[in-house]
Amino acid sequence: MDTTDKTPAQILATPVQYLKGVGPARVDLLHRLGLHTAADVLFCFPRDYQDLTDQRPIDRLEEGKLQTVCGVVEDIELRGTRAGKTLLGVLVRQGGGFLRALWFNQPFMREKFTLGQRVMLSGKPKYEGLVWRMVHPRVEPLAEEEEDPAGRILPVYPLTEGLHQWEMRRIARHAIDEYGPLLEETFPAEYLAGHDLWPIARALPQIHFPDAKQSLAAARRRFVYQELFILQLALAVRRRQQADIRRAPGLAASAKIDARIRRLFPFELTAGQEQAIAEIAADMAGSKPMNRLLQGDVGSGKTVVALYAMLLAVAHDYQAALMAPTEVLARQHAQTVEKLLTGSEVRRGLLTGGLPAKPRAALLETIAAGELDLVIGTQAIIQEDVRFAKLGVVVIDEQHKFGVRQRAKLKYAGPDPHYLVMTATPIPRSVTMTLFGDLDVSTLRDLPPGRQKVNTYLAGEDKRERWWDFFRKKLREGRQGFVVTPLVDESEQLDVASVQQRFEALANGELEAFRVGLIHGRMPPHEKDAVMDAFRCNERQVLVCTSVVEVGVDVPNATLMTIESGERFGLAQLHQLRGRISRGRHPGFCCVFADPQTDAARKRLEAFAKSTDGFKLAEQDFALRGPGDLFGTQQHGLPPLRIADLLRDQELLIEARRDAMQLIAADHGLARAEHARLRRQMLTRYGRAFELGDVG
């Protein structure tokens, strides 16, 4: 390494081909993993660890406990069994002891072994007929020169085809020894001490090659904290910028305005709605743009809260926009608003993608001229050519369907509008604090009074007859119901075919005595409309559909829900579906036919049947799926978290968030010299995603 006149940063940027243990053959493999420089390798944290602290000589093994054995491959035998299956046996010798590892029906495992090779096997051994056996153990080839990993905790790195774990370990080991000491410490020394954080010089080697579980935990704590802290700094700065720079019209709710709006609602508001409205009114009265997330379980009554915000803007002669994720939902909102505003002089319009060019142009003109007060629509609202004259508030329904950043795209030349985003998929607190960390949150915890609970059943094929008997009985009593089929395939054509088939089978079979309608995503908007309208007024008693009804649809007389192939739906989706039938005075009945093939699917369905609390289900969903999925940061346009796990690291998240807000309160633009490194890291990582510009 030539260190003569290079800065540490330049040396850390050394391309991977110059690292020890890499060589020309492995350069491409590392590139494929996204590793280009020495620093990349240092921050390529293990995705897991192999705990070999319980590593034993063969003669001291115990049955049934996870243990590790190192030895040399003495014999490999792959043979067919009578039943046409294969059996692979690998005999490993360690000193004078032998252990046989067995794989059933995994002939490809044969390739992993060569005679005389040193390997490490981890599994739960059994003593059978004088030999120890491990069935399907975890295998790890050991490098020739790799010292005996007895009693150690080994890193398990992300790999790519052609790169071995032991090679990656060797590369990481060398990189840490050579380049690790050049890393700059991000935090001031007193900060580390005050927050019980290890310095990077101590944490880096331990996160890769921990001496013990405790030092791994301490090292991990340091890096997780740093990652979450930097993210929280970015969120705090963004929030501050919005508050400092952006100006919105102050739209206060006078007693008169308040009374005029409330007169429109046909019911008493729930305590939660009252509180949310109070929070929103306080935000909108100020000259900083409201940036609020309204979350509430399905059916908790978010729409009237949104409507309050919109009418508040209209009362001040400003326009209001409501954006929904689907046409069905946009139309429903339009109808709700129509009903509530009958006789009012508020001018409203519906803007969806299905609108033909001419009426669309006319509508855009009235919007631009300020001749429409209330615009309801789909994503069509944020199209390039839509201009508002005087926009006061924007409401985005079912926020999770859009992603966070989309709201920024709304075209409007005037002062900033107030923003209210709504979600019916309750969001785990840790996710709210990260993805939505720059929003204020209002929560509707209670449902409107008089709601009946929904009974949920998980059923197998043998229960179909009984369910349809019950379903028919309830239809005869005057209720309505849904039959939902899952997305079969990526191709919508196939979906249409399958939902159509289901529709015909039911309409000519189990439900032939009833008026059955069909709705799916590929139908032209006016047909969808017609079907929804027919269902709403009970002209259609049953709706066979794909998950188009998943969000928002509100037909209180519908109390029956049949879900086909329930194992194909996510927990949030199932809960949304069930939400369709918990909206009226009659109890709901939800029957899920499912054939779960995986453990995860089984757990998901059981959780669903056991609870109707959306907040609880959201936490469970989160735990089952891991945070990478629905609430994935990437989907929301943020860089992925490298080491922090929003589920596992919730406490540290809260700590990092509090600390970040404190720091920003004390040093707004991170302008102080001792914060220069933090500032640089924050900008490098989140500057673009959050449009932070040049902080200062």
Ligand code: ADP
């Ligand atoms: P969501 O929060 O899922 O969007 P909606 O706004 O669609 O829920 O409301 C669900 C149903 O509850 C609607 O039929 C609505 O009219 C009704 N609702 C809302 N608030 C109340 C209330 N305070 N009292 C009685 N019914 C209400």
Ligand code: MG
């Ligand atoms: Mg809704």
